Amino acid sequence: MGVVLSLEQVTKEFSGRKVVDSLACQVREGEVLGMLGHNGAGKTTTIRCILGIIRPDSGSVLFHLGQKGQLSRALVGYLPEERGLYKKQKVLDILLYLAKLKDYPVARARDRAREYLQKFNLADWERRKTEELSKGMAQKVQFIAAVLHEPKLVILDEPFSGLDPVSQELFKEEIRNLAARGAAVILSSHQMHLVEEVCDRILFLDRGRTVLSGELQQIKEQFAEFRCEITGDNRLVDFAALKIVRQVKQENGRTVVYLQKGVAPADFFRSLPEGVEIKELNLNRVSLHEIYLQVAGGGGKHEA
Amino acid sequence: MKHSLTVAAWEIKKIVNKSFLLSLLLTPALILMFTVLPGLLGQMAAERQIRLYVVDELGVYQSLVKELEGSNIIPLLYMGERADLENSVRKEKDTAYIVLSPLVMTTRQVAVKTTNEGLLDMTVMQSSLQRVLRQYELAKYGLSPEIIANLETPFSVSTVSLAIGDAVSPMRNIVLGIFVGIMFFVASTTGMLIMQSALTEKRDRLAEVLLSSVSAGSVMLGKILGCLVPSLLQAFLWVVSGLLFARFYYDLTVWHYLLDPRMPLLLFFLSGGYLFFSAMFISLGATMDDPMQASNYQGVVMMTPYLPFLFMGSVIADPNGLVARLGSYFPLTTAGVMLTRLVVADTVILTDIALSGVLLLATTALMVWAAGKIFQTGFLLYGKEATPLEIIRWLRS
Numbered sequence: 001m002g003v004v005l006s007l008e009q010v011t012k013e014f015s016g017r018k019v020v021d022s023l024a025c026q027v028r029e030g031e032v033l034g035m036l037g038h039n040g041a042g043k044t045t046t047i048r049c050i051l052g053i054i055r056p057d058s059g060s061v062l063f064h065l066g067q068k069g070q071l072s073r074a075l076v077g078y079l080p081e082e083r084g085l086y087k088k089q090k091v092l093d094i095l096l097y098l099a100k101l102k103d104y105p106v107a108r109a110r111d112r113a114r115e116y117l118q119k120f121n122l123a124d125w126e127r128r129k130t131e132e133l134s135k136g137m138a139q140k141v142q143f144i145a146a147v148l149h150e151p152k153l154v155i156l157d158e159p160f161s162g163l164d165p166v167s168q169e170l171f172k173e174e175i176r177n178l179a180a181r182g183a184a185v186i187l188s189s190h191q192m193h194l195v196e197e198v199c200d201r202i203l204f205l206d207r208g209r210t211v212l213s214g215e216l217q218q219i220k221e222q223f224a225e226f227r228c229e230i231t232g233d234n235r236l237v238d239f240a241a242l243k244i245v246r247q248v249k250q251e252n253g254r255t256v257v258y259l260q261k262g263v264a265p266a267d268f269f270r271s272l273p274e275g276v277e278i279k280e281l282n283l284n285r286v287s288l289h290e291i292y293l294q295v296a297g298g299g300g301k302h303e304a
Numbered sequence: 305m306k307h308s309l310t311v312a313a314w315e316i317k318k319i320v321n322k323s324f325l326l327s328l329l330l331t332p333a334l335i336l337m338f339t340v341l342p343g344l345l346g347q348m349a350a351e352r353q354i355r356l357y358v359v360d361e362l363g364v365y366q367s368l369v370k371e372l373e374g375s376n377i378i379p380l381l382y383m384g385e386r387a388d389l390e391n392s393v394r395k396e397k398d399t400a401y402i403v404l405s406p407l408v409m410t411t412r413q414v415a416v417k418t419t420n421e422g423l424l425d426m427t428v429m430q431s432s433l434q435r436v437l438r439q440y441e442l443a444k445y446g447l448s449p450e451i452i453a454n455l456e457t458p459f460s461v462s463t464v465s466l467a468i469g470d471a472v473s474p475m476r477n478i479v480l481g482i483f484v485g486i487m488f489f490v491a492s493t494t495g496m497l498i499m500q501s502a503l504t505e506k507r508d509r510l511a512e513v514l515l516s517s518v519s520a521g522s523v524m525l526g527k528i529l530g531c532l533v534p535s536l537l538q539a540f541l542w543v544v545s546g547l548l549f550a551r552f553y554y555d556l557t558v559w560h561y562l563l564d565p566r567m568p569l570l571l572f573f574l575s576g577g578y579l580f581f582s583a584m585f586i587s588l589g590a591t592m593d594d595p596m597q598a599s600n601y602q603g604v605v606m607m608t609p610y611l612p613f614l615f616m617g618s619v620i621a622d623p624n625g626l627v628a629r630l631g632s633y634f635p636l637t638t639a640g641v642m643l644t645r646l647v648v649a650d651t652v653i654l655t656d657i658a659l660s661g662v663l664l665l666a667t668t669a670l671m672v673w674a675a676g677k678i679f680q681t682g683f684l685l686y687g688k689e690a691t692p693l694e695i696i697r698w699l700r701s
Contacts, residue, residue: 051516053684078516082686084509089318097314101307101517145513 003064004029004153004184010059012045019045021208027184032175034199035188036292042208043188044081047155051078065152074103077151081158083142087131095145104149116144136167147178154178157188172198192288206296223291226265227284228257232277242271307518311526319534328538332545354424357382357389357401364404364436371432394419479561481647484570486542491578492609494535495585498527502589511683520680528582566646576664577639580671581609587675590682591690612640623649632660635667674699
């Protein structure tokens with residue numbers, strides 16, 4: 001898979017505060033890169049630097065599409081976090097206008113727009129004004145606008161926010177389709193459970209810096225420990241004394257036990273002290289969210 | 305440029321909707337209606353005849369009849385009882401009476417008695433009685449009718465141009481003045497339209513989508529061009545309506561006055577002024593979040609196109625005077641003042657035209673550059689108004 005975009009030591013400051021700090025990464029065709037971080041981690045600023053909307057103070061953003069090194073806006077699709085539509089204009093007209101700004105042939109844009117509207121159950125709305133659409137419908141139209149012109153690089157900033165579960169599934173499927181057709185996708189979100197299901201690689205940002213990056217599977221293997229959640233009154237049970245336990249959290253009759261790396265769940269169950277009350281039990285791998293809290297809290301840089 | 309034209313076409317599509325087309329046709333119709341209607345109503349009122357009973361103790365009745373000839377006031381000499389006269393005026397419609405006695409000559413007052421105060425055209429009454437009573441007074445001093453007639457003839461004062469070439473017809477200047485006025489109005493309303501367009505896109509969170517597709521400069525240029533087209537269409541319709549109105553209502557053919565040799569210069573200052581203020585307004589729109597919450601400095605900026613009106617009187621009175629020349633060299637008023645000078649003056653100092661033209665080009669280029677910087681950053685600033693300090697920082701960056 002060829003590299004579509006490289007970021008080299010990109011730094012951006014606002015009022016003396018580094019919002020993006022020496023960020024370096026690559027995005028390859030056919031992959032979905034998850035750019036994760038809490039609010040203010042620097043995701044949107046990084047995206048704006050990539051799109052040339054703002055200029056980085058130092059470092060470089062290199063495109064390997066079209067004219068080498070130069071951003072070709074026509075080959076990039078973008079769904080911003082702060083999104084909107086022309087309220088008084090018709091759905092199809094807006095889609096065609098935005099495709100035209102991307103130098104995409106109008107006739108082809110019309111055909112593709114109709115296909116997408118059909119797929120997203122919006123076929124009856126193409127001649128309606130967008131002020132008549134529900135929030136979810138408008139978000140689907142915005143998504144279509146971002147991908148209608150067959151971009152080689154698609155940047156989706158918080159695409160799932162405000163969507164119902166059915167629409168979230170639809171978006172996830174479409175994101176996978178985009179990657180399958182060879183587009184490089186950057187997915188920025190703080191809804192990590194959703195990102196986990198579609199991303200190939202992950203870039204964790206915290207205060208503008210990369211705190212963890214790598215293949216999703218490798219990250220999961222690196223942070224492969226299990227977590228066991230036990231419901232019951234176990235205030236007097238000393239789980240932390242067990243050598244195979246890394247961390248214990250107890251709250252409101254619920255105990256979450258994090259096992260050491262490489263420990264099998266069966267070993268944990270065998271080593272449980274007598275008198276443990278188990279009303280309910282859940283055993284899972286550590287989630288991306290918990291990995292993020294772990295690495296962002298640590299502040300260091302990790303490579304998977 | 306291609307993207308700017310796409311943005312411009314979209315702006316036109318946004319503006320030219322049913323309500324725009326309706327207002328496009330209705331506005332000149334309403335203006336014409338309000339111009340014609342008072343005249344028609346006045347004409348209808350003038351056709352109504354008013355009987356004016358005159359109690360004449362001075363012997364001026366015949367002179368008054370002569371003075372009121374052609375008006376809708378019919379003087380009738382009354383010789384009967386005053387009480388009967390008052391009763392009949394109270395009862396009869398469209399009647400009034402006056403008493404012209406020696407007392408009038410000392411009190412200098414004539415009372416027109418009627419039950420309907422708006423009945424008589426008092427301007428006609430005032431001028432007619434003024435002349436009749438003055439002639440009566442002058443005759444009392446022993447002046448002959450010839451001398452009185454001579455005294456009554458007013459002196460006429462007018463200017464005679466010594467400029468080389470044909471004297472400029474006043475009608476030509478009036479027509480050009482109306483044309484420039486319409487274009488100036490259109491340019492300033494278009495500026496507001498552009499500001500509104502930028503503000504709406506920013507408020508509707510479309511800024512990032514647009515700037516990820518085209519450069520800020522292309523968006524700006526597209527808006528400036530796109531908003532201009534419907535406004536020019538509007539101006540064209542107004543000018544054509546005005547020419548037709550002049551032709552068919554006043555029987556005046558004036559279109560050829562628009563082919564005046566000053567027209568290229570007028571169009572230059574109009575275009576420069578439009579570009580200067582539209583760049584200013586688009587950047588202003590990008591710094592605002594809600595026009596209703598516009599801060600003081602934004603309000604002041606919105607008033608700047610109307611600055612020339614503050615000293616328009618002085619410029620018209622002396623188009624080559626100090627105020628006019630200073631106004632021509634102040635960037636915010638250059639276009640407005642030069643347009644006024646070119647219309648009202650027979651000749652404008654050539655160096656003023658050349659230097660103010662260069663100044664307009666330079667300040668417009670500077671304004672477009674500054675607007676580009678402000679627009680690029682301000683357009684992405686959601687949920688807050690930009691402060692002057694922030695704007696200065698953007699310009700320096």
